[in-house]
Every structure is written in structure tokens, then in C-alpha cells.
Amino acid sequence: MKNKNIFIMLLLSMILTVFSSNYAFAYGEYNTPDSWGMHTTPGGFKNSYQGIRLGNTAIMDMNLTTRFRLRANEYSDDEDLFQYIRGSIKGIKLGQGNVEGSYFLRFSGDLNGSDSKRFFDDSHDLGLDNNDVYTRFYHGELTFSNVIPNTNIVAGRQYVNHIETLQIDGLDVSYEINDKLSIFGFSGAAVNYFDDWDDDWIHGGGFEFKPFHTTKIRGEYIRANVEDFHDDIAHIRVDQVVPYGTVYAQFGNLDNAQTLEAGGNFQLPKIGTLLNVKYEGVYDEISDDNSYIENPLTYALLPYGKYNLINVSAYQGFLEHFMIGAGVEYRDANGQNDFFNRDYTKYFTSLDIMGLPTDGTYISLFVEKWDTEDNKESDDEQKLQVGGSVTQQITKTLDIYAGTRYDRYKYDFVEFDYGDVTLARGRKRESIRTYYFGSKWEPTKRVSLIVDCNIENSDVFEDEDFENNYTVEAWLNIAL
């Protein structure tokens, strides 16, 4: 009886809280907390928006980030240290135009060196082989805007991103013919962190046409000369603003293979509805005779088969604090199903709760089911994912967050006892449970500290030493 009364009182107070809190998914307030991205990828950079003034017009900023990562289980552990240096200088006048520069480098190394740490080898550790310090030079570029009238020139290591995103050491030049039409061309050495790129080159050019304020049409041609491959890549893309949203379509051609992607995103603020639609089509098989610039992982996964994919999702806000989402993705391998080209249906549903039980709370719960159909080379395979995440703003300078996820795979397996020449086949069901928590503290506009812990409990390993895996990360940001 006593417990029942307490339960009723708590329920009443919760209902009171629901209807007395002031806002959430009403009035177009859909956005997630600033630290929401931590639920996907731990850590984060802090950007300097103030900088240091140099002379009358130039402003320089520099951002230093030190990141420590510890990974451990009963068998082994691995400690890595990363130092990031990012910065820019803006507002340098040259002629009628401006010059600005930016750079982003990462230096990293192992803090311990035991052989067993090879269990944790990833692309970072492989890059460290035979080196004490592994350096990644993400970009370092100078931009000349309007120094030559109507011309934008970017020189150095850069991400060219007109339609396709490419990383090159070279030049990207754009020329604005008039308000509606501009053309561009780029050329440079391909950048790749996992391969020798000394003789790899990429060249390209295209146009951007804006016939109306709400319409953008772009086209580009890329020639990739990489490791004896010679790929011709072309794209045409149209983006159109429509009432309540945007729609787009992008046609691609890789040598003789054609692809199409189209979609639309719509938002109806008055009734709190979001609607997203996407279509992808690959109409010709893409084999492994293309360069890594555009090669869709065909070396590891064999030819990229034909398929059509449709994804539809909708989100609906209600009672000011709640948003429910649901969606489905259907992939049809065009009758060419095999081990690496599969028909599947993926469903998901989610519930987001904002501003409950306190105004500084954001909660998200989700379920995703992935059903891969059987074909002549494989039985059906499945994944179920259930999870939840919470972000709580404690003060204006401190966020804490936590989350958990359960992943369950069902698939066919083939296993071998190499000594006794035993072949075993069957169906396996494995699950992985993940728990994480962390905090982000920003005492000033120039300093932030993020601490993050991730714990995984898994039954995909036969050895119990690997059953529990722990990762701890700390990110210290200083923005000058």
C-alpha cells in the first residue's frame, strides 16, 4: 500500500512535469544538444572563433588538441597519444582580394610497446609500423579570393568538393562568369594514407549554374590516373528548393557504369513533421578494374553488383517533448543476388524525449532490425540493434552523457579445425553489449576537456580474455 502511494505520487509529479515544462519539439525547436555527436564518435575539437589580431585586418587562430586513448582487455592493452594542430590566418589583403591560409596536422605515437597490443591494431597502429611518430597531414592550403577578379584559387593539400570529395596536393581554380554561372578546374596528386601515391594524379573540371535562386545545377568530369588505372568519372547534380524542403538528383558515370541517387527532405513545422526520402540505383556492375579513388571496395568484396535501394523515414513531434520516428530501407539486388550483393529490408523506430525530466535532458531510444534475405549462396542473415542515449546539461559549461546498445547478429558460419581437418557449418547467434558514459567540460571559450569511457561485453570471441573490452579517451582542447 505504501509503495503504491509513492508510485502514484511519483506518477502524478511526472505528469505535472510533462505538462508544465516550457518547450521542446514545439515551435520548430528540433535541434539536438551540442554534445550529441559524442554518442556516435567519442571526443571532439573546439574551434576558436576569436583568434589573435595581426595588423589591421588579419586574424590568426591556432587550436591544439591532445588526445589520449587506452584500450584494454584481459589479454592486452594499448595506449596511444595523438596531438592535433589546426589553425588559420584570415583577412590578408592582396590587391582587390583576400588571402587566407589553413592547416591541420596530426602527430601520434604508441605509449607502450608490448607485442600483445597487436590485438588492437587498427589503421593508426599499422601506420606506426617502423616509425616512432605517425604523421597525418590532413590539409594545408592557401586561398586567394578575388585577387584575380572573379577568381578563387586554392593551392596546397586540400579537399576538392564540387560534387565528388577528393583529397589532392594541387590547385583548384574557380571562375565566376556571372551571377548565375561559374566554372572550375582542378589538378593534383592523389592523397592516400594507405598506399604509395607518388605517381597518382587526378584532374577535373566542371560548372555550376544557378538559373534561379532556388535551383543549382552542377556537372563535373574527373580523370583519375592512379596505379596504372585510368578512370573517367562524371557527375551531374541538381538541387532544388521546394515548398517545405529540398529535393536533389545526382547521376554518376564511372567508366561504363551508371548510378543515380535522388531524394528529398521536408519539414512541416506547424504540425511537427519531418519526412525524408532517398533512392539509390547502381545500373551496371562495377568490377575491380578501377582505382581506389572511386572503387567501391571491390578488392575485398568482389564486384559491386547492380541494385536499387529506397529509404523512407518520418519523424513526428507530439506533446511538445516527444518525437517519434520510423523508417524502412529496402534494397533489391536486381536478381543478381550473391554472397556480396544482397536483398534486404531494414526497419527502424526511435523515440526522442527532450526537456524531460529536466529542461537540460535529451533522451533517445531506438530499435533497428536488419533482415538480409537468403539467396543461392547464403541463408538469410539478421541484425537487431536496441539502444538508448541520454545527454544531461548540468551547467552551462558541463554536459554529461551516457548510452547503451545491444547488437545481435544471426548468420551462417563455416568453421574449421585446421589440425583435424574438420569442417563445421551451422547457424550462429552472437550478441554485443556496449555501455558508455562521459562528460564535456568547457570552462572558457578557449578550453574544453572531454573524458569518455566505452565498455563492450561480447560473445563473438571464443576466448574469455576478449569478452570485455574497455576504451578510455581524454581530449584536451586549447583554442588560441
Next chain:
Amino acid sequence: MKTFKILMISTLFIVISTLVVYSVESSKPESHNASWMKLHGQASKVNEEECLACHSKRDDCIRCHEDTPPRNHTPSWMRRGHGLESRWNREKCMTCHNNAFCEECHTTQMPMYHTSRFVNGGHCYTECHSPNLRDTKCITCHKGYHGPQGPN
């Protein structure tokens, strides 16, 4: 006494629930909603300048897509998840990875179970002589085993 206790608990709950006045403070635009994680890639292609206003020089893009692996890329993911999911929908992998990344491990690093006992004989009677080579894990790295160049 019982009523007092109930009132105290309820009051405490209401105070905690309502007196924390900090809103979910965010400087993000409203487009950065619950579905944004799935939509931001295409949105960035519409007008990248809008993104760069806050995410200067793509530093945040680089962090998630090139530098720091997502939370689910754990040892279990390396062991099981990535193989299954990449063959279900490799498009998702291609958001961050290209062919050279796969080759980094699949052509240069031997799996842990390639012990000397395995390499010196056991494997010949098992995986490659399975009824269908594609059903085996060998083909992930050893595409050309039965090709004109022989084993690789």
C-alpha cells in the same frame, strides 16, 4: 509520518525535475535534429558554405570520417560486425573508407589464426577445398589463388 515521507519524496522529485533551468542549450540550427546524423552528408552537398560557417575547414568532418572511429568500431566489430555489414551494404562503409583502407589489412596483415601450423598445411585441406570458395573467408584476401599468378 507516512504522508510526510510521500510528500517529501514527491516534492524532491518535482524540484529536481523543474528547478534545473538550463535548457538543452545549442547553437545549432534546427535542421540538426534527431534525423540529422543520417541526412547531413547530402545536405552538405547542397550548399557546403553553410556548413563551413561553423565547421571551419571541415575539421569536424575529418574527425569523424577520417580520424576517430565511431563508437561501435570495437574489437567485436573488427572480428565480426564489419565483415557481415560490409557485404550487406558496402555503401555505408564507403562513407569513410576506400579500397586502399581494406587492403591495408586484407593484403598485408595476416589474421591471428594464420599460425605456422595453419600456414604449413592445415589450410589446404579445409578452406580452399570447401565446396564453394566464396563461402570461405579465404577469398576476402586471396582473390587470385586459383588465378594464373597462383597463390597471392
